[in-house]
Amino acid sequence: MLYSNQWVTGNKPIGLASLSAILKQSGHQFTLFDCTEYSIIAENAKENDRKTELGSKQMMHNSNALEFKYAENHERLPVPKPVTHKDLIDEFLRTIDRIKPDMIGFSGLTDDYPLGLGLMRHARSKFPAIPTIAGGIHATVAPMDVISEDCFDMVCIGEGEYVVLDIAERIDQKRNFKGIQNLWIKLDDRTIERNAVRPYEQNLDLLPFPDWSIYGDTAFFKPYLGHVYKYGDFEMSRGCPYKCSYCINVQLQEIYSGPHNFHREKSIDRVINEIKYAVDNYQIEFLKFWDETFLLMGKERMEEFGDKYSSEIGLPYVIETTAESITEISAKILKKTNCKSASLGMETGSPDIRKGILHKTTDNTAYVKAFKLMEENGIKKVSFNMIGLPNESQRDIFRTIGLNRLVGTFTQAVGLFYPYKGTPIRDMMVEQGWMGDDFELRNLQDEGYDFTSLTSHGRSVVRFKDMDNELVTRLCMLFATYSYWPVKLHPLIDYVKKNNDDFSVNLLKNIQRTTYYKKFGELPKSDTSSVKPLPMETQKVLSIVGQLSEPLAVEFSTLLAKLWVGNDLDRVSSMLNLIIAGELSPEINIPEEPEELAEWLDVSMEDDVVQRLVRSKLRSIAKENRATYQSAMVSLDPITSTLPK
Helix, strand or coil: CEECCCCCCCCCCHHHHHHHHHHHHCCCCCCCEEHHHEEEECCCCCHHHHHHHHHHHHHHCCCCCHHHHHCCCHHHCCCCEEEEHHHHHHHHHHHHHHHCCCCEEEECCHHHHHHHHHHHHHHHHHCCCCCEEEECHHHHHCHHHHHCCCCCCEEECCCCHHHHHHHHHHHHCCCCCCCCCCEEEECCCCCEEECCCCCCCCCHHHCCCCCHHHCCHHHCEEEECCEEEEEEEECCEECCCCCCCCCCHHHHHHHCCCCCCCCEECCHHHHHHHHHHHHHHHCCCEEEECCCCCCCCCHHHHHHHHHHHHHHCCCCEEEEECCCCCCHHHHHHHHHCCEEEEEEEEECCCHHHHHHCCCCCCCHHHHHHHHHHHHHCCCEEEEEEEECCCCCCHHHHHHHHHHHHHHCCCEEEEEECCCCCCCHHHHHHHHHCCECCCCCCCCCCCCCCCCCCCCCCCCCCECCCCCCHHHHHHHHHCHHHHHHCCHHHHHHHHHHHHCCCHHHHHHHHHHHHHHHHHHHCCCCHHHHHHCCCCCCCHHHHHHHHCCCCCCHHHHHHHHHHHHCCCCCHHHHHHHHHHHHCCCCCCCCCCCCCHHHHHHHCCCCCCCHHHHHHHHHHHHHHHHHHHHHHHHHHHHCCCCHHHCCC
């Protein structure tokens, strides 16, 4: 089986491990060729460039990439093997030749499809007699596109555990594959047999434990809160009942329409036993539950999970869920069971876009309430955000930033919006002319196809009224920076957004490293070699910054000076002087006072939880300002005399 992932390390797709388990349980074999273990570099890269490019690839694998670079025990992170595109092809073909499989499969997301298609074309060219099959999300939503390729004989629609088992048994019996449910089959005359989809397996407890032995180290290790852990990936349920316009679940619900439930749950005992097995056999230290709506469960099931997990497992874990599912009861159970963070799909700060375009009814007040309850129970607040939505303006993007500022998210996962095939929003955008000219899979030739031409890893594909695609991309890059730093310093970030000169690059580099400092409280140990003595010429900069009303600006400038790698301090000081003089102000002025910010975001101040958040935010701002100012004074010794008393 080929898994052509190049973007995310530290994750083990449960579906592939489940395919392997059900095959091996019946006496068959399964081998995975995992592209996660490789990092594709340029053909003509020199040795130093190879190392740099490899590091960049590794950084791209995570939305919070600084954690990969600065984790305290980052040496535990496996480094993907650097290969050219040709090297990867050769290694894939050698693997096939060595194994001599009865069938070659491919599974992947739309993001992974260009790389996977290229590799499968080479496999078909060298091993034309071996049957091939494609499965996974992309094959499910675009089966005609996939089976039209000469390198694929079959396409699997939907979940594939019992499909591959049927195929393996037919191979043993030397029978053809006609009539197997879920399969589209390319017949000898090039016509396509489209078989019906079998009902979802309702009893997930019947499936064997996922077979993680197919994965290498790149699938296990990942940082969290500055420390690298060995991760385990689990599911308590499958299927999401909601109908968000940007999500493939709408099409999956249509494919599996009928009397059976689309959302299915494993029993709590099965989940607990599966975790115990993984801990015993793979020494798992940290868990991630991949349920799209983890807390979509009744009160009794939630309490059963809380009791059994806390008493029998107790390992830290992270989840994804919805704002509505975070209640007083569920938040307390998450705390009891050692949940470290919960990720909520905020998507946008604009209620009109969220409701009218994304088809989500959640308002901003619900997010504020949910994140406040998480904060009160010690659960880190993580948001999923999309930039470059249809009909989105620059002001809308800054409302999304403002919502993150109001709730105080710990981490903001941010990506450029891409309308995937099979989603209602894609059909709407094509119909209404919101798609740009370059939005289909491109450059799929054998050598050097463009990984950035397709999805959120590249540029936006949407047509905008008041923004160009380059601006949207840079706003996406700077999202977390705008979210963390005082509005008075936003003009510095605006400059970076507009320019791509050496000064902007250096400024951005230091802003990002300093942002990491702000999150974790101290300069990462792995980065201490870059810390330089505070140069005397920075006294001028520090004196200017000291005039700003927000002491956080002092912290910013102090660290900027410590980490500075260029000779642009005079330019920084000049810009700060303009800020103080009122001649350089933010392009879009996000309200800083919590009550004004809540009003700007259409958040109801009548809700008790919202009021608690606003009051606590006002108190924390005052406390943080006092403490930060005092610590800044101490850290600047012996030049504190340059700052106002």
